Amino acid sequence: MRKKLHSTFTPLAAGAWLLLALGAPRPALAQADGIDAKATSLLKAATTYLGGQARFTTEARSTIEVVLKSGQKIQFDHVATFSVERPNKLRADRRGDLVDQTFYYDGKSLTLHNTADKVFATVAAPGTLEGMLDFARDRLDIVAPAGDFLYQNAYDVLMQDVTAAFVVGKSVVEGVRCDHLAFRNPGVDWQVWIQEGAQPLPRKLVITSTDVPAAPQFAVVMTKWSLAPTFGAGFFDFTAPKDARRIDFLPIGGGTSLR
Amino acid sequence: MRSQLSTRTPGLALMAGFFCLGFAMEAAAIVGAPLTPVSVAGVARRTTRRVVVASAATTSAATTSAATASAASANAAAQSAQASAAQAQSASQASAAQAQAAQQQAQAAQAQAQAAQAAAARPAGAPAVGSVVSALPAGCVATPKDGVEYQNCAGVYYRAAFQGSNLVYVVQAP
Numbered sequence: 286m287r288k289k290l291h292s293t294f295t296p297l298a299a300g301a302w303l304l305l306a307l308g309a310p311r312p313a314l315a316q317a318d319g320i321d322a323k324a325t326s327l328l329k330a331a332t333t334y335l336g337g338q339a340r341f342t343t344e345a346r347s348t349i350e351v352v353l354k355s356g357q358k359i360q361f362d363h364v365a366t367f368s369v370e371r372p373n374k375l376r377a378d379r380r381g382d383l384v385d386q387t388f389y390y391d392g393k394s395l396t397l398h399n400t401a402d403k404v405f406a407t408v409a410a411p412g413t414l415e416g417m418l419d420f421a422r423d424r425l426d427i428v429a430p431a432g433d434f435l436y437q438n439a440y441d442v443l444m445q446d447v448t449a450a451f452v453v454g455k456s457v458v459e460g461v462r463c464d465h466l467a468f469r470n471p472g473v474d475w476q477v478w479i480q481e482g483a484q485p486l487p488r489k490l491v492i493t494s495t496d497v498p499a500a501p502q503f504a505v506v507m508t509k510w511s512l513a514p515t516f517g518a519g520f521f522d523f524t525a526p527k528d529a530r531r532i533d534f535l536p537i538g539g540g541t542s543l544r
Numbered sequence: 545m546r547s548q549l550s551t552r553t554p555g556l557a558l559m560a561g562f563f564c565l566g567f568a569m570e571a572a573a574i575v576g577a578p579l580t581p582v583s584v585a586g587v588a589r590r591t592t593r594r595v596v597v598a599s600a601a602t603t604s605a606a607t608t609s610a611a612t613a614s615a616a617s618a619n620a621a622a623q624s625a626q627a628s629a630a631q632a633q634s635a636s637q638a639s640a641a642q643a644q645a646a647q648q649q650a651q652a653a654q655a656q657a658q659a660a661q662a663a664a665a666r667p668a669g670a671p672a673v674g675s676v677v678s679a680l681p682a683g684c685v686a687t688p689k690d691g692v693e694y695q696n697c698a699g700v701y702y703r704a705a706f707q708g709s710n711l712v713y714v715v716q717a718p
Contacts, residue, residue, distance in 0.1 A: 350580060386709065397706050406706045422585070426708040432583040442585045475584055494580040501580040530693050532704045535676070535714070 324450040324466045328477065331485040332439035340370040340516070344509040347430045350501035358499055368514065369435060373413050374521040377429070388427075389523040390417050396523040397427070403529045426537050431490045431505045446470045455481075458488040459508055472496040486510050670700045671715045677702070680713055 335341070345365050350358050365379040373392035379385075389396040392412060398405040408425070410417045415436050421427040429435060436442045449469040456465040456478055463478040473496075478489035492503045525531070671677070684697040694716060695702040702713040 347582070349582065388709075397709060399711055402704075402711055404704055404711060422583075425706075428582050428708075430582045433585050436585075445585075470584065473581065473584070492581055492584065497580065503580045503582050505582075530704070532706065532711075535705045535707045535712070 318449055320447065320449060321451040324452045324468070325444065327452065327464050327466055327479055327485070328443065328450075329440050331477075331479040331487055332434070332443065334485050335434055335487065336437040336439060338369075338371070338512050340368075340512075340514055342366060342368045342509070342511045342514045343507045345430050345505050345507050347503065347505035349503045352497065352499045352501050356499055358501060363430075365430070367429075367435075368516060368520070369414070370516060370521065371414060371437065373417070374516075375414055375417070375435070376521050387523075389521060390414070391521045391523070395421060397534075398523060398529070403526070404532050405523070405525060405529050406532050406534050407523065408534055424536055425534050430503070431487070431507065434487050434490075434507075443468075458506065461488055463488050484510075484512075667699045673715050673717045675715045676707060676712045677715070678710065678712055 343366070345367060347363050347365075348360050349363075350360050352358055363379065363384075365377050368374075368376040368378075373390070375388070375390040377388040379387070385400045387398045387400065389398070390410060393409065394407050395410040395417060396405055396407040411420050415438070418429060418432055418435060421429075422432075433439055433442050447468050447470055451467055453465040453467050453476070456463050458478045462481040464481060465476065465478050467476045468474065472494065474493040476489075476491045477487055480486045480488050487507055489504070489506045494501050680695055680702055681697045681700075684695040684702070687694045687696045687701070692703065695704070695713065699718070701716040701718060703716050705712055705714055
């Protein structure tokens with residue numbers, strides 16, 4: 286039965302069907318119109334809580350979908366550890382079979398270092414975490430996964446274009462009980478899972494592109510939260526190894542290379 | 545092998561890069577297709593990634609896939625040119641080993657060959673200056689100049705750079 290069904294579907298038709306299924310209203314959750322104050326207050330509590338943390342680390346495990354020309358969706362997984370010290374320090378360590386990369390922001394400049402390739406690029410950056418994140422995104426096309434949560438004013442950043450919000454219900458993410466919230470923006474839907482109780486940490490974020498065929502998704506699970514980490518001296522500072530070569534960043538939209 | 549693959553599936557799966565702070569993805573993305581954003585604030589900034597930036601190559605209104613195919617064939621040509629150069633080089637090195645006195649001569653010949661290579665016009669079918677690739681062809685030689693390291697790949701010069709979080713190589717003017 287399953288097989289028969291599949292054989293009558295071309296990949297394209299299947300993609301269209303998927304799009305319909307995702308876009309179709311779910312009868313049980315039909316209240317997606319308007320902004321539910323319960324959803325926004327839960328989000329506000331989470332962003333205020335994390336915004337108030339002077340330093341923290343978390344591991345972000347993410348999955349991104351890419352749609353091929355055929356309509357076929359392919360997923361890529363990544364793991365990164367984020368270390369933050371407000372107001373102006375950030376380090377992201379990305380390790381894996383294929384990547385070995387560290388991002389440094391010391392309050393004055395940001396550096397991307399590919400250890401195995403022995404190359405790094407450094408550029409002057411704004412003096413706050415928020416300014417640096419904007420700069421990295423707008424000028425360098427470097428975007429933190431779920432980076433919205435790193436902003437001290439994360440609530441405003443997240444709510445800027447929201448057209449609908451509601452509470453889906455209770456959920457469990459990797460053994461942690463959460464409130465599951467759903468939001469809509471023009472072009473994207475997003476969901477966030479926030480830890481229940483005294484430590485309302487974001488535990489998961491899913492972003493769905495509703496304006497792209499086959500509606501690819503990005504999902505990130507944030508685990509191993511530590512709100513009292515100890516960072517050694519120079520942890521956020523990049524010191525170039527002797528054999529590393531300095532290269533440039535290619536700015537968005539062309540123009541002079543940044544270094 | 546690489547170029548064969550690319551030729552078989554022109555314009556399909558370019559190794560496209562997309563970075564996310566501390567985490568990049570090497571996505572076999574379609575040229576021209578936007579990627580799904582990784583942050584809500586990033587939605588407006590969602591960009592269309594092109595690893596093979598076909599700026600100069602598309603001036604003649606070539607399609608992106610055509611540009612890709614030509615870039616691939618250029619790479620193949622560059623590779624074969626490099627291979628023959630290597631052959632010539634090893635031959636001259638062997639003779640140098642046979643006669644120690646000839647070593648200096650061999651070095652001179654090598655320098656001459658390099659000078660000739662540099663002086664020669666860019667190889668026919670070379671990728672357009674300013675185009676960006678995610679991997680260098682085989683057999684490139686690091687060539688520092690004015691504190692910047694260039695990769696000489698059979699007469700085509702590349703310079704490493706980060707595009708987003710991805711290490712890419714930009715074709716330079718000779």
